[in-house]
Structures are given as C-alpha cells and as structure tokens.
Amino acid sequence: xQGSLWADSPQKQEDQSRAPEIDITELESLFSAASDVSGxxxxxxxxxxxxxxxxxxxxxxxxxxxxxxxxxTKIKIPLPNMMNAVLALDxxxxxxxxxxxxxxxxxTKEEMELLKHYPGDKEMLGKCEQFFLELMKVPRVExxxxxxxxxxxxxxxxxxxxxxxxxxxxxxxEVKESVKLRQIMQTILTLGNALNQxxxxxxxxxxxxxxxxxxxxxxxxxxxxxxxxxxxxxxAEKMPELLDFDKDLVHLEAASKIxxxxxxxxxxxxxxxxxxxxxxxxxxxxxxAISVGFQKVLKNFLDTAEAEVRSLISLYSEVGxxxxxxxxxxxxxxxxxxxxxxxxxxxxxxxSFNKSREENExxxxxxxxxxxKEAMKEKAAANLSVKKDGIDVDKPRHxxxxxxxxx
Numbered sequence: 001x002q003g004s005l006w007a008d009s010p011q012k013q014e015d016q017s018r019a020p021e022i023d024i025t026e027l028e029s030l031f032s033a034a035s036d037v038s039g040x041x042x043x044x045x046x047x048x049x050x051x052x053x054x055x056x057x058x059x060x061x062x063x064x065x066x067x068x069x070x071x072x073t074k075i076k077i078p079l080p081n082m083m084n085a086v087l088a089l090d091x092x093x094x095x096x097x098x099x100x101x102x103x104x105x106x107x108t109k110e111e112m113e114l115l116k117h118y119p120g121d122k123e124m125l126g127k128c129e130q131f132f133l134e135l136m137k138v139p140r141v142e143x144x145x146x147x148x149x150x151x152x153x154x155x156x157x158x159x160x161x162x163x164x165x166x167x168x169x170x171x172x173x174e175v176k177e178s179v180k181l182r183q184i185m186q187t188i189l190t191l192g193n194a195l196n197q198x199x200x201x202x203x204x205x206x207x208x209x210x211x212x213x214x215x216x217x218x219x220x221x222x223x224x225x226x227x228x229x230x231x232x233x234x235x236a237e238k239m240p241e242l243l244d245f246d247k248d249l250v251h252l253e254a255a256s257k258i259x260x261x262x263x264x265x266x267x268x269x270x271x272x273x274x275x276x277x278x279x280x281x282x283x284x285x286x287x288x289a290i291s292v293g294f295q296k297v298l299k300n301f302l303d304t305a306e307a308e309v310r311s312l313i314s315l316y317s318e319v320g321x322x323x324x325x326x327x328x329x330x331x332x333x334x335x336x337x338x339x340x341x342x343x344x345x346x347x348x349x350x351x352s353f354n355k356s357r358e359e360n361e362x363x364x365x366x367x368x369x370x371x372x373k374e375a376m377k378e379k380a381a382a383n384l385s386v387k388k389d390g391i392d393v394d395k396p397r398h399x400x401x402x403x404x405x406x407x
Contacts, residue, residue, distance in 0.1 A: 095152070099148050139291065147298065150274075169318070181249070184242055188212070216352045256344045270312070281298050
C-alpha cells in the first residue's frame, strides 16, 4: 500500500529501524500451544452442550403455551392425577378456580388437529402440548370440566338464591303486617289533607308512595324545619309508641338491595346448568370405561340437584306473587312501581324519619340547656341585685324571740 509504512523498501526499513529477534520456541510455548488447547476445549465444550441439549418441540402459540405452563405450575398436580380428579369430579383435589383455569386452556379444534397429526416423537413436545394430549384422552373434556365447575358452585348458588328469595318474602310480610307503619302512613295522609284543606286534594283517601320522599323537601315558612321534622315532632308528642316503627321492618334494608331481574337470571343459569349436566350424563354413556366413575358420581349429584331446583322454582314463583302484592298494598301498579322501587322508597323514608327525629331531639336538648342557662343567669342577676340592696337572700335568717316585759 503506497504511502504507508508497509510500502517502504526493505533497505529503508533496515536503515531506519531493526525489529528485535524473536524466540520462536518461547512464543509458541506461551501463545500458540495454549491458544490451540484453549480453543479446542472451548469448541469441544460448545459442541458437546449443543449435542446434549434436548430442545422441546412447541406447536402451540408461544404466548398461549407460556400462560398455560404458568397455570400448571400453580396447580402442582401431575397430569394423570389431575385428569383422574376431573373424571371423579373430586373437589377435594381441584377447587373451582383451578377447574375454571383448566377450562380456559382446553385445546381448540385446530390445536387438537395439530397434535393428532404431529409425526414426531410426542415425548419431545413442550409442557403445554403434553397437557393438551392428556386432556384429549378424555372424550368431550371441556363439557366435563364445565359440569365439574357447575357441581362445585351449585350448593353456594342455590344457598344464595334461597336466602335472597326468603329475604323478599320476609320483608313483604313485615311491611304488610306492621300496624305501626300503617298508623304512620295514616298520619301522613292526615297531614297532607290538613295542608291541602279547601282544595280538591284536601280530602284524599291515599297518596302516591313516592310522596314519602317529598316530606324532607317541603320546608316551613321560617325555613327552620321540614314536613318530615314536623311529622316526627307530632308523632313524638301524640303517639310516641310509633317512633320505633322501623323495628318491625327487620329485612327491609336487605330487600331494598335485591333486584328481581338478577334473581331471574341466576335462576335461569342454574336451570341451564342442570340441563347441561343431564346432557353430558346421557352422552357419556357411550364413552366406555373411562367415564364409568364419572357417570356414577354425576348421577348421584343430579338426583339431589333436581330436587333442590324444583324446590327453588316453587319458592321463586311464590316470591313473584308476594313482590307484586307489596306494590298493590300501597295502591300501586306493580308494572309501574315494582317491588324494587317500593322497598327503596320505604328504606329511604325510614332513614329520613330517623334522621329528622334525632335532629329534633338534639334541637330540643339544646333548647333545654339554653333555657336552663338563661334561668341560672337570671337567678345570679337577682342575687346580685339583692346584695346591692344590703340583703343577702342566700344567708339564713336568725330567729328572733320577743321577750315579754314583766309588769
């Protein structure tokens, strides 16, 4: 390369500088031999690791496979034992959450086809693929898992439904049977007629239920109290035995939080779940030996569950009639003022009544203390005035005896 230091003529290089003599033997012993040995060992080590390393074959989408493996590590049960628990519907081995996760990772039709036609050694497949293969040994495994999940949650579902249905029945009965509530409502009607005296509304025989919510909004001319405060004052003075009418309505608050539509949806879910159980029980008869234990456990469960659901359906029908009757008790149309609206209005009314009653009591206590304080001030002022006149009214008077003179 012209112009570089390598381009100089040997003669010029020899004149300007001379390279030192090199001990070839020493150089080879220090570097050449060591480099060869090191290189050979390293290369051999790398090759050996590549040869010994067994790479698993992954057919499933990497992300799905990764999530599946995470799920399996949380269950920590060998795959054969896991499937035995599924076929035995054994909730002591697998809980509801674990069964739901198994359902999420059931192989799709495409994944099953992929695994069925895999020509290689299936032992070399990844953990997710091995899990899928284990599931595929059970006919309609996803349907069986869903039946298993339904069986696990059935008792708690039925218990919750029955409790809510009974709450509605109890609340309806308590409202309709409360004499104190009836008298409170009559008092409100009397108040309304008195306020509307001389008008077309002054002789009403009833009122819309949502009028109860307007009592707290109707204020007196002096703006110091509402009609609700006045109602509480009137009841406290004339009918104090009615003040605790809310104690008759033990289940009202709980009932006001229940939606009949939600209960209907839950009832439908239970009925559909039971239908799927019946379908799978019938279909599994053709599975062969693998489903014999599954059929036995499922049949026993079905016999009990059907009786529970029949009882629940009867209770649900009764609740529907009672819910409508509560609206009608207040002269309302169930279609326009359904059970939910009735219980919510009543619950708000009860809370407002109690709040206004407590405010009245606090105001009365404050007024009493104020009067007592003023009385004490007046007494102190009177004492001070008497002392200024030279008489201590608080000092006890001496008893004087009049002696008769002896003549």
